[in-house]
């Protein structure tokens with residue numbers, strides 16, 4: 001999970017959210033009225049701000065990992081936020097299904113748009129755990145089963161990513177100073193950047209191996 005910045009509300013939602021909400025509240029079982037948030041303009045804005053990734057596990061949304069529009073505060077808890085731009089995001093089907101209608105008023109679910117995620121979660125290889133005492137992080141990891149044998153597909157994908165990282169690091173270390181080393185360095189930085197899959201894990205792995213200065217070069 002990485003911090004995310006909301007992009008501008010798409011015009012279709014800005015112009016229609018109030019009416020759509022009124023229609024939905026009057027007839028909540030009507031599929032057309034309920035799912036108007038699936039409009040292509042809304043989905044493309046959400047994909048832009050999430051870099052096409054699940055906001056919780058950072059899996060790339062694609063053919064193997066279908067994604068759903070996620071209501072951060074579930075509609076079952078607050079129907080008035082059903083079409084609210086700040087409440088909409090994208091999660092993979094696996095995270096979405098697990099979070100479902102979970103909501104805690106006092107101990108809100110981790111929100112990558114609002115919370116500094118690094119204060120709550122840490123990565124040890126493919127394992128993500130809550131920081132000591134970070135109860136909201138612990139709730140999030142447990143509800144999403146981010147660190148559970150029940151999510152073997154996710155853990156396997158993360159291990160593959162770490163293998164890719166290791167191979168790249170070996171090539172980087174073996175390269176003589178020059179253009180090739182620069183290209184490999186750029187690839188390493190890219191793998192840890194916010195748009196890349198499992199970037200929080202990759203970034204943590206690079207820092208743990210002593211490559212932090214590559215990612216955050218000291219000021220000249």
Ligand SMILES: [Zn+2]
Pocket residue numbers: 054055056057058059091092093094095096
């Ligand atoms: Zn996910």
